[in-house]
Amino acid sequence: MNDTRPIGLFDSGIGGTTVWQALHYLLPHENTLFLGDSMNAPYGQKTKQEIIALSKRNTAWLIEQGAKIIIVACNTATTNAIAELRNTFEVPIIGIEPAIKPAAMLTKTGKVGVLATQGTLLSKKYSEAQLLYPNVTFINQIGYKIVQIIEEGGLYSTELELLLKEYMQPMIEAKIDHLVLGCTHYPYLKPILNKLLPSNIKIIDSGEAVAKHTHRILEANNLLKTDKKMGETKFYTTKNVAVMQSFIHPFGTAELLEF
Structure with missing residues (x-):
């Protein structure tokens, strides 16, 4: 056919x-x-x-x-x-869906960061998915304002970079080795995130x-x-x-x- x-x-x-x-x-x-x-x-x-x-x-x-x-x-x-x-x-x-499975399977530190929207992180489906990996600690962060800024053409703005720095700091301190991008807008953030994150942290999207x-x-x-x-x-x-x-x-x- x-x-x-x-x-x-x-x-x-x-x-x-x-x-x-x-x-x-x-x-x-x-x-x-x-x-x-x-x-x-x-x-x-x-x-x-x-x-x-x-x-x-x-x-x-x-x-x-x-x-x-x-x-x-x-x-x-x-x-x-x-x-x-x-x-x-x-x-x-x-x-x-957020690609937490590959991150959970590959993590060496047992700590995985997840940056996603409120609608995803607070959903029943996502809560149930995390329970499948009891030995992994997920550091979840709602990406407040990120989508709005990108939609308004502010991808390369100082405002967005400062916001990401704020969201990433607790994850860095928790020693995550994988960051899951749980929103399809977020792969566009990779150049900024690569500047903010230590080189050992792998970024995963779906x-x-x-x-x-x-x-x-x-x-x-x-x-x-x-x-x-x-x-x-x-x-x-x-x-x-x-x-x-x-x-x-x-x-x-x-x-x-x-x-």
Whole structure:
């Protein structure tokens, strides 16, 4: 089969483009459709029911555009809404969660830092995941204001660097050797974090794992695009086209979507 329908991805903003990049690197021939709901960012400060409603709206729109599979490229939406999405829609739906498993398996100090949104860290799903590793101490930090600053174009601002320094200090003092980035916006912080953290601390995010899992699901369901033509991508944002464009250049052109 040669299924040319796009892979649909959505996030609360531009953060999910980090997942898109991992996906595009692994599956460059697949067509993709990305929706960043920056108008409602961050999802991490919304109620569970609000997150479910927004996630259903995003998924329905992507499927209306012909998406053959959905990637919930948002940790908060995954932990709060993915069960509802799978019960509502018939296409395969893939979620993203903080990559605490590889960090817990690889840690030598028994201390792992997790930087994530409030919606992820306070979710039942995340609490249960930590219990699987009783010998590991997780130093959890809610990334207050990080998503907002990134969404407003302040990735390289002094404000963000000072904020990260504040969040990282307790982790450094606790002697973590792995830092898990539990929000798809956060891989964009790696250059700053590499300046702030000792060189022995390894940073882990979920993008590559999600891309590999997507490949397996497409293959198992005969959904792969097999014609070897380079894939096309359409990017949509519900708020600031210029900010979205600054993150996706040179991969494509962002368009404004008004629901």
